Amino acid sequence: MAATVKTRVLIISDTHCAGLREQEDQDPPVLPFKAPLPSADLLIHCGDLTFTGTEDEYHQTLDMLQEIDAPVKLVIAGNHDLTLDRDFVMNHLEAGGASGSWEGVQSKDEADSMVKQARSLWLDDNGRAKTEGVTFLEEGVHEIDLANGATVNVYASPYTPEFCDWAYAYGKDEDRFNSQASTLWDAKNIAAHPVPSFSSSERPIDICITHGPPYNRLDKVERRISAGCPHLLKAVMRARPLIHCFGHIHEGWGAELVDWSPTANEIATASYSTREWQQTGWQAGVQKVDKLKIDLNAAKEQHGVLVDLTSSGSTSLQRGATTMIVNASIMNVMYRPANAPWVVDVDLPKR
Structure with missing residues (x-):
């Protein structure tokens, strides 16, 4: 059996510029998203760092991330982080983006300069993010060494199904996450970086980080409608990571x-239409689902929901057989930071 290291992972999403000290004036401070968040070996932010991707908003989020005690901090973009998506900006130059995010930008050169400035803040070696220990992940697979001696293999993607003309969008009939051989037969495959399968990977995915949820997994909006992506569910069933974390759907x-x-692997690679897959196809790949019970009072006191899924805990994750699915949206549907971060102890491979 390969050696592992007990690793604490702090997971948040959809902070939308929320700070960790905004609740200090409340009496009593009732919201769990406040300083200090629990220390962790690894912080993951699943996107929607901002409201509309202005430079000031990015700095507000970096101010918040700076306060978190974690030696490795991984961040992806979300549909609200408009100026990190160059294609979106260029295609919406005349409109000025949602809420006029780049009001006053008149030319493609100005727009290109704005995108470069936003991306350099997060990606350049001398940009603020990297100099403060924050790693911005582009779509694809990334293997990252942790300070505790573990190594983590992650798949990251900021893309979500098109909705109200926001950034990082793909068509609902498009598959961004599977290889051509695994795509639903009536979908258009556009996957530049498909999620690797568990069965075919020398190094399986430990943690899948996406902005949006897979179909029928913590993705319900009003009237209990599933807003998650059926193609992503197929990909996660193939990859079967230890953890799949996301946000996007606040509720x-x-x-x-x-x-x-x-x-599960045979089901995830079988041929279905999108409708067949959503109605019944996926169900044979899922044996059991246990929703985690949450002590909200403890979450407020500890500033997070603490879950031990290591071999020493009461419930442990079985690689390739069990996945913890986490919707880590900090904002509720009213854009109030009312939800607690997730703090997950998990066994990761020793490097």
Whole structure:
């Protein structure tokens, strides 16, 4: 059995410029998203760092991230982080973006300069993010060494199904996450960086970080409609990571343990139409789902929901058989930072 290291992962999403000290004046401070958040070996932010991607908003988020005690901090963009998506900006130059995010930008050169400035803040070696220990992940697979001696293999993607003309969008009939061989037969495959399968990977994905949820997993909006991506569900069933974390759907905050069936890989690679997959196709790949019970009072006191899924805990993750699904949206549907971060202890491979 390969050696592992107990690793604490702090997971947040959809902070939308919220700070950790905004609740200090409340009496009593009732919201759990406040300083100090629990220390962790690894921080993950699943996107929607801002409201509309202005430079000032990015700095507000970096101010918040700076306060968190974690030696490795991984961040992806979300649909609200408009100026990090160059294609979106260029295609919306005349409109000025949602809420006029780049009001006054008149030319493609000015727009290009604005995008470069936003991306350099997060990606350049001398940009603020990197100099403060924050790693911005582009779409794809990334293997990262942690200070505690563990190594983590992550898949990251900021893309979500098109909705109200925001950034990082793809068509609902498009598959961004599977290889051509695994795509639903009536979908258009556009995957530049498909999620690797568990069965075919020398180094399986430990943590899948996406901005949006997979279909039917913590993705319900009003009238209990599933807003998640069916193609992403297919990909996660193939990859079967230890953790899949995301946000985007604020009202879906929560976590669950999914036990995959022994035939999950065959189901995830079989041929279905999108409708067949959404109605019944996926179900044979899922053996059991346990929604995690949450002590909200403890979450407020500890500034997070603490879950031990290591071999020393009462419930441990079985690689390739069990995935913790986490919707880590900090904002609720009213854009109030009312939800707690997730603090997950997990066994990761020793490097």
